[in-house]
Amino acid sequence: MTRWTKNQIAALVARDIHYGAVVNLGIGMPTLVANHLGAAKEVMLHSENGVIGVGPAPAPGAEDYDLINAGKQPVTLMPGGVFFHHADSFAMMRGGHLDICVLGAFQVAANGDLANWHTGEPGAIPAVGGAMDLAVGAKKTWVMMEHTTKAGAPKVVARCSYPLTGLGCVSRIYTDLAVLDITPAGVLLLEMADGADFAALQACTGVPLLR
Amino acid sequence: MIDKFVASTAEAVAGVRDGAQVMIGGFGTAGLPNELIDALLAQGAKELVIVNNNAGNGDSGLAALLAAGRVRKIICSFPRQADSWHFDQLYRSGKIELELVPQGNLAERIRAAGAGIGGFFTPTGYGTDLARGKETRLIDGRWMVLESPIHADLALIKAERGDRWGNLCYRMTARNFGPIMAMAAKLTVASVHEIVELGALDPEAVVTPGLFVQRVVKIPRAATGAGGFKTTT
Numbered sequence: 483m484t485r486w487t488k489n490q491i492a493a494l495v496a497r498d499i500h501y502g503a504v505v506n507l508g509i510g511m512p513t514l515v516a517n518h519l520g521a522a523k524e525v526m527l528h529s530e531n532g533v534i535g536v537g538p539a540p541a542p543g544a545e546d547y548d549l550i551n552a553g554k555q556p557v558t559l560m561p562g563g564v565f566f567h568h569a570d571s572f573a574m575m576r577g578g579h580l581d582i583c584v585l586g587a588f589q590v591a592a593n594g595d596l597a598n599w600h601t602g603e604p605g606a607i608p609a610v611g612g613a614m615d616l617a618v619g620a621k622k623t624w625v626m627m628e629h630t631t632k633a634g635a636p637k638v639v640a641r642c643s644y645p646l647t648g649l650g651c652v653s654r655i656y657t658d659l660a661v662l663d664i665t666p667a668g669v670l671l672l673e674m675a676d677g678a679d680f681a682a683l684q685a686c687t688g689v690p691l692l693r
Numbered sequence: 694m695i696d697k698f699v700a701s702t703a704e705a706v707a708g709v710r711d712g713a714q715v716m717i718g719g720f721g722t723a724g725l726p727n728e729l730i731d732a733l734l735a736q737g738a739k740e741l742v743i744v745n746n747n748a749g750n751g752d753s754g755l756a757a758l759l760a761a762g763r764v765r766k767i768i769c770s771f772p773r774q775a776d777s778w779h780f781d782q783l784y785r786s787g788k789i790e791l792e793l794v795p796q797g798n799l800a801e802r803i804r805a806a807g808a809g810i811g812g813f814f815t816p817t818g819y820g821t822d823l824a825r826g827k828e829t830r831l832i833d834g835r836w837m838v839l840e841s842p843i844h845a846d847l848a849l850i851k852a853e854r855g856d857r858w859g860n861l862c863y864r865m866t867a868r869n870f871g872p873i874m875a876m877a878a879k880l881t882v883a884s885v886h887e888i889v890e891l892g893a894l895d896p897e898a899v900v901t902p903g904l905f906v907q908r909v910v911k912i913p914r915a916a917t918g919a920g921g922f923k924t925t926t
Contacts, residue, residue: 530796531720531866547723548867554721555838567872567900568720568746569804572797576817600822607784608793615797615817633885649820 484677485658493518493627495584495656503581504528504574506616509553511626512584528580530612532571535563543618558671572612575619583620585613585619587627587652592689594652596625597644610647625631629657629686636688638662638669661682668692697859697909698888705882706796709738709847712765714872717745717755717845720851721774724867726804726851727754730911736759740765744803744843746796746870748780759783766790766841770775770799795823798840800873806842807876814839816902826852828895848878852901855885856892859906860899875905879891882908905920 486494488511496518499505500693506528507515516538519525527536529551536551537558574580587598596617600608617623630636638655654672655662660683661672671693674683684691699705706729709715715733721726730834733741734757741764748769749756760779767789772780783789795817805813805879814837818824850871853864861883863871866884877882883901888911 529866531723532869533866536814546865548865550723554723559865563838565863565866565868568796568800568870571874572800576797576801576815607773607781608791609771610793610795610823611771612796613822614795614821618816618819620795670825674842 483492483679483682484675485596486675487658488514489518491656491658495626496520499523499525499582501525504534504579505579506530506575506620508583508585508613508616509611510586512586513553515584515626528571528574530571530616531555532566532568533559533563534566535560535600537563544692572615572619575612575615578619578621580620582622582624583616584624584626585616587625587637588644589637589639590625590627590652590655591639591642592664592669594650596623596644596647596652596686597642598625598647600645602645607689615649617651622653623648623651624656625652625655626656629659634686634690636686639688661685665692674685694857696857697903697907698857699908699910702884702910702912703735705729705908706736706847706849707730709733709736711738712740712742713738713846714742714844716848716870716878717743718848718869718871720746720866720869721818722750723865724851724863724869724871725754726849729787729849729882729884729910730754730758731853733763734763739763742766744768744799744845744874745784745800746770746799747774748777749752750774750776752779758781759789762788765787766792766800768792769792770794770796781825793823796891799843800870803870804842804873805876806844807873808824810842812839812841825889839900843877845874845878846880848874848881850874850881850883852883852885854887854889854894855883855906855909856889856894856903857909858891859903859909860894861885861901861903862894862898863900863904874903875901880908881906884910884912886912886914
């Protein structure tokens with residue numbers, strides 16, 4: 483089955499972000515979305531550490547480590563960009579002022595439950611960061627992830643086995659095989675990777691897909 | 694004359710007692726007041742409870758305080774990082790207590806303390822392991838979790854510029870937790886890179902009004918290794 487590359491998934495997410503949206507991109511794969519938004523579609527990128535108007539990475543040698551993103555990487559500031567303290571930054575999330583957040587995930591359940599902060603394995607050191615605030619705060623929470631684990635197990639599941647980040651918060655899932663919507667009726671297939679086969683897709687998905 | 698300037702970092706952290714609850718600003722290394730942490734290390738207080746977003750990076754600053762066995766408990770949102778080996782080792786050997794808090798709850802609990810709020814209901818964390826045992830309530834159709842304020846005996850924060858009243862301006866994303874931690878502590882110590890005459894800060898641009906700050910110490914920018922700033926020349 484042909485799979486979308488990470489950059490192809492990022493391009494699909496970017497395509498679906500509306501003009502003028504306030505968007506938070508999570509650490510990891512979602513960060514790639516910024517590269518695909520294009521100059522024509524003006525969006526405001528929010529980062530949890532107190533900045534709106536995050537721009538591209540600085541040129542080598544021009545890094546300023548007082549200007550970083552949530553992943554602690556140096557970034558730049560777009561014209562119009564602003565800084566604010568942490569309580570305001572999370573008020574923006576919790577208060578429903580962000581249009582879209584894009585997060586990575588270990589698992590997403592058919593009811594929109596999200597697991598992305600902790601494997602729960604003995605000895606694993608838990609770290610949650612802003613994941614729980616983002617998941618329940620943004621108007622829309624989208625997930626960007628591989629369709630299955632490295633071992634081939636479905637990551638779209640009937641019920642999350644990993645510790646939850648938020649309940650019923652995910653509305654859309656972008657994977658390397660498909661774009662899925664979480665609906666009251668179930669998980670709806672919106673599109674498949676080129677040449678993907680529905681039966682094969684269904685076989686590596688933990689819940690029945692609607693189409 | 695009101696004068697909150699102190700001459701040295703040692704003077705800035707004088708009087709911290711064993712068992713103190715200490716907030717330390719910074720997100721990663723941006724806004725982390727490394728020189729003040731070094732002074733706290735030299736000052737000697739132990740059994741500390743530290744409130745910081747992370748749990749130390751590399752071998753300096755907060756990580757050095759942890760490595761020296763001076764921290765009993767840490768309250769943070771994101772302890773595990775690629776270079777958090779001192780925390781990892783202490784945690785795995787049961788030598789440090791961890792209270793893991795979603796980052797927005799951490800920020801709001803700190804803000805609540807500074808604002809005199811006794812607690813608040815938030816949707817963050819509802820139904821997760823991090824809300825286990827906490828009071829919940831259905832408010833306007835949405836389940837919420839009761840969270841309590843986090844106070845501190847001492848806050849160590851880093852700002853860019855300050856005057857003798859303690860008014861502070863910050864620099865870019867190094868602002869992060871500084872303004873709210875300044876509100877939540879009995880004693881707030883700010884390091885600044887630039888000291889200015891009273892009246893020189895634009896009153897419209899002051900982020901932390903001086904009443905939240907008790908001591909200000911100047912740290913030359915060149916000496917700020919882990920403060921986040923790197924010169925481009």
